[in-house]
Amino acid sequence: DVKVTQSSRYLVKRTGEKVFLECVQDMDHENMFWYRQDPGLGLRLIYFSYDVKMKEKGDIPEGYSVSREKKERFSLILESASTNQTSMYLCASSLNPRETQYFGPGTRLLVL
Amino acid sequence: GENVEQHPSTLSVQEGDSAVIKCTYSDSASNYFPWYKQELGKGPQLIIDIRSNVGEKKDQRIAVTLNKTAKHFSLHITETQPEDSAVYFCAAIRYSSASKIIFGSGTRLSIRP
Numbered sequence: 001d002v003k004v005t006q007s008s009r010y011l012v013k014r015t016g017e018k019v020f021l022e023c024v025q026d027m028d029h030e031n032m033f034w035y036r037q038d039p040g041l042g043l044r045l046i047y048f049s050y051d052v053k054m055k056e057k058g059d060i061p062e063g064y065s066v067s068r069e070k071k072e073r074f075s076l077i078l079e080s081a082s083t084n085q086t087s088m089y090l091c092a093s094s095l096n097p098r099e100t101q102y103f104g105p106g107t108r109l110l111v112l
Numbered sequence: 113g114e115n116v117e118q119h120p121s122t123l124s125v126q127e128g129d130s131a132v133i134k135c136t137y138s139d140s141a142s143n144y145f146p147w148y149k150q151e152l153g154k155g156p157q158l159i160i161d162i163r164s165n166v167g168e169k170k171d172q173r174i175a176v177t178l179n180k181t182a183k184h185f186s187l188h189i190t191e192t193q194p195e196d197s198a199v200y201f202c203a204a205i206r207y208s209s210a211s212k213i214i215f216g217s218g219t220r221l222s223i224r225p
Contacts, residue, residue, distance in 0.1 A: 004155070040121070042201065042217035043156070058212075090155050098144055098205055101213060103155030 003027070004104035006091050012110045019078040021107050023091030031097050032074035034058075034066060037088040037106070049074055050097065081111045114139040116204050118216025126224050131192055133219045135202035136184040142204040142214075145185050147176060150199045150218075159200075160187070189221075197223045 007022035025032065033048040035058075045058030047066040055066050063085060067075040074093075078085055088108050092101040117136045125131045137145075143164035148156035162169045162176045162185065169176050173192075178185040189196055202216040 040217065042118075043215040045212070092155075097213075100146060100158050100161065103148075103157065105153070105155045 004091055004093055004102050006089075006104040006107050008107050009105060010108050010110075012112065013078075013081050014112055015082060017078075017081050017111075019081050019109070019111075021076040021078075021089055021091075021109070023074045023076070023093075023104055024072050025074075025091075025093040025102070026072065027093065027095070027102070028071065029093040029095050029102075030071075031094045032068065033092040033094075033101060034064075034074065034076045035090045035092065036060070037090055043090065046076065081109075083111050085109065086111045114204075114206060114212075114214055116202060116214045116216040118202050118219060120219060121217065122220045122222070124222045124224060125192055127192055127194065129192055131189045131196070131221055133187045133200055133202070133221070134184060135186070135204075135216050136182075137204040137214070138183070139204065139206050139214075140180075140183060141206055144205040145176070145178060146203050146205075146213075147187050148201040148203065150201065152198075156201055192223050194223050194225065197221060 004025045013019050031050050034046040035043045044060050046064050049055045049068040065077045088106050090106045091104040094101045146161040149159045150156040160174050162178050173190045175188040200219045205213045
């Protein structure tokens with residue numbers, strides 16, 4: 001079974017802090033994704049990566065950056081956290097962009 | 113831009129009855145349509161999917177139908193059980209830019225005992 005793990009289930013940070021959310025997958029998938037999930041808005045794509053050191057902006061990249069130094073790991077970075085970045089963050093991976101995405105359990109981030 | 117509309121946003125059905133969730137997509141190039149179930153405190157998990165060359169697919173109590181002409185697809189759950197309570201997301205993948213999966217806004221399904 002594919003396993004996608006996220007470094008934290010819950011995180012509380014202060015406004016202005018730099019925040020790192022880490023995601024690791026164990027199935028040698030080429031593609032990895034970061035989404036945020038907010039009530040009534042569904043899943044919105046922040047960034048994705050189709051190869052090591054490659055990244056592309058999703059629909060809402062502002063205020064975020066990403067890093068993919070190794071195939072199995074995809075990090076989401078909030079350079080200076082703001083209260084409007086309080087959300088559930090979901091990482092996913094897939095073998096092929098046209099195939100099933102496998103999600104991690106999510107990180108619930110609260111920015112005070 | 114491309115989008116996927118999902119209805120209803122909330123659905124409550126009596127245990128044992130059927131539940132139907134409908135999605136409409138705008139990009140006629142979409143050719144893969146997965147459905148995800150998200151239980152409380154967990155990430156979404158794939159429960160069934162359908163490709164554009166198929167009109168219907170079934171897996172035990174779950175079925176998905178696709179009408180490419182009308183650009184809509186539906187999830188059908190029969191003989192609902194309490195463990196079916198969750199948020200369900202439909203999605204469509206654009207063939208031309210395959211990395212951009214587009215999700216519906218979700219349906220919160222509640223099963224009444």
